[in-house]
Amino acid sequence: MPMNTGFSVRHRAARKGGVHSPGRLPAVVIGAGPYGLATAAWLSAAGTPRRVFGEPMECWYANMPAGMYLKSVPAASSISTPESGYRLEDFRAARGRGPVGDRYPIPVEEMIAYGRWFQERRLPELEREKVRAVEHVDGLFAVTLESGEEFLAGKVVMATGQVPFAYEPPELTGALPGELVSHTSRHRDLSRFSGQRVAVLGAGQSALESAALLHEAGALPTVIARAASVAFGSPPDTDRPSDRPRPVRILQPGSALGPGWSHVACCYGGGVIRHLPQGTRMRLLHNVLGPSGGWWLRPRMDDIPVLRGRTIRSAGAEDGTVQLDLVDADGHARVLRADHLLLATGYRVDVGRLGLLAPELRREIRTFQGVPRLSAGFESSVPGLYFTGLAAAPTFGPVLRFVAGTGFAARRLVRSVAAGTRTRP
Ligand SMILES: Cc1cc2nc3c(=O)[nH]c(=O)nc-3n(C[C@H](O)[C@H](O)[C@H](O)COP(=O)(O)OP(=O)(O)OC[C@H]3O[C@@H](n4cnc5c(N)ncnc54)[C@H](O)[C@@H]3O)c2cc1C
Incomplete structure (x- = not known):
């Protein structure tokens, strides 16, 4: 692991005409939950230099109750990666377990084991360390790890999940x-x-x-x-959506969020949802798959x-x-x-609560109701600073609250990171 040279990274970034351009420095992914893992896997496939930090699936074993079951069905609980062979069913097959359908509630312990299996195979380079601080210095990011190591990053992807946003009335x-x-x-x-x-x-x-x-x-x-x-909810009529009678499938097509055209729209229409008025997006977020x-x-x-x-x-x-x-x-x-x-009052996105971002950096991020404004490529108003997972759900819709949204998010985000181009948030 690279060591702190003792030469302040902030100083290096601030040197006029310095050798660093965002494109040459690594992209940093903070968090190794489903969204961090998927982002890292897609970055890896795109050949983008990256460093990824966090304990795999930490939130799932530290911040969720042991013995719980997932509400999402197996078909909607796989972490996205461009390569085949890393879905939940592949993990089950590797463990000698048979395929399961919509009537199988996934124990949280199985999801944790799946996430770790995915990380070991798809992302062995994960650095199991916490990021302590991120500062914005002359268009670059000075990243400090818990170990004290400091380095410069060209891009930072915040995949830090929902826990910082735990809501207390x-x-x-x-x-x-x-x-x-x-x-x-x-x-x-x-x-x-x-x-x-x-x-x-x-x-x-x-x-x-x-x-x-x-x-x-x-x-x-x-x-x-x-x-x-x-x-x-009601128990699924059949274990496989394709076994439902054809008229039912037409009226209520299956989707990762459950059957129904509105769910299908939320699964595939994130790009359109982003253009809806803010109030409509917030209503969608709270009402689709409400309590x-x-x-x-x-x-x-x-x-x-x-x-x-x-x-x-x-x-x-x-x-x-x-x-x-x-x-x-x-x-x-x-x-x-x-x-x-x-x-059990849920989570509300509020950038102000992301203590690992330096206060000046937090103030630079344009927000609505505490939510970061994001471009079509998940980039905030601070060039090079990206948000994924729950923090992006008020922009792209409710599918981003679930593992099922990892594919939509990672594809768009990584395209934007790799291209180094940005559209307006
Ligand atoms: C009780 C409960 C039940 C749920 N059930 C389902 C379900 O059935 N199906 C479903 O799809 N979704 C479910 N969800 C939502 C699910 O948690 C999210 O879909 C998923 O975890 C989002 O992944 P993520 O990577 O964005 O966040 P997380 O899984 O929260 O991962 C974020 C990671 O970032 C790490 N991190 C934070 N700060 C730092 C730092 N400074 N340095 C390094 N790492 C850091 C954390 O340790 C954490 O591991 C449930 C959520 C809860 C609370």
Whole structure:
């Protein structure tokens, strides 16, 4: 691994008429989740010099609960690469496991093993180290690693995922001491709550699956849902979409996001979505595949109380426990006491929270509602700085929230990085 020369990279970048041009320096990919791995694989195929950093699939084993199942079906859970032989089904075949269809919920442990297998075969050069800081110096990027090594990069791809964007409702900020409240992304092992009353805030997959896992681990969860009802998906009619009757396939064609023309449009229309008005894109992001639980969760929720149509008016701590003041649409109030409040409140993109980007660099990025404005090639208003994964979903649509979007994103992004050209964000 290259060592720090002791000669400040910022100094080198700032030298007028310096030898560095963005094209000669490596492109740096930060993050080795599905989007970082796919970007790196496509960069590698394009022959672009690159350095890729991160622990493979870290978010999946550190920030998601053990024992969870993926909501996406196997056909929509492969990490993209230009070469064949690296799909989830190839991994399963390599492990002596047979093919699986839409009725097979993928255990998170299988997805983690698949991601690591992909990395070992497709990206052995991955540097399993954290990037500490990125600064913008005279059109280049000064990258500092946790080890202290510093180097210059011509391009930087932020594939740092959703964890920095974990969302806490503002009305709860500071209302409870840290040990009484936490976001779901902070938990790998929910069995630590065994025997405790846990109020779970939210009505999406994360809330419902956390509640089921808490219940199965001997905790006493109560779900607090703002919506008047809690939705679950339906089990797929057939294991393979092609086995559905032809008229059904025409009315509701299959896609990586599930059957239906609107889902097909979101899967293939990212380039068009980018041109829609901002409000429409944000609505698409929140409403397509809105909050609901996977079909296999429904029976596991039978014994779990769900308080529907309730919001938290105020929260406080009393005798080391949580006291939640809940209110419904008619203004009826009730108090819920719990030992812990688990926030299954999702993620909201906000560039301001990406602490590894120097504050001056963050200020240079043009945003809307905290979201980076991106070109058709995923480049931000700072030339050479790219965002992929969830940070790009408000621009290109909901498929970017899922592994299924890795192909769309990596192809476009890598074309832009390799060409060194850019279109206006
Ligand atoms: C509970 C839950 C269930 C989900 N279920 C599904 C599902 O069923 N199907 C699906 O398609 N999607 C699912 N998702 C969404 C899924 O997480 C994303 O699709 C996917 O992880 C996005 O990949 P990514 O590479 O953008 O982000 P991540 O997987 O989050 O990877 C980002 C990586 O960047 C690394 N990183 C961050 N900062 C640095 C740094 N400074 N230096 C080096 N590395 C860094 C992190 O360690 C992390 O490994 C789920 C998400 C959650 C929270």
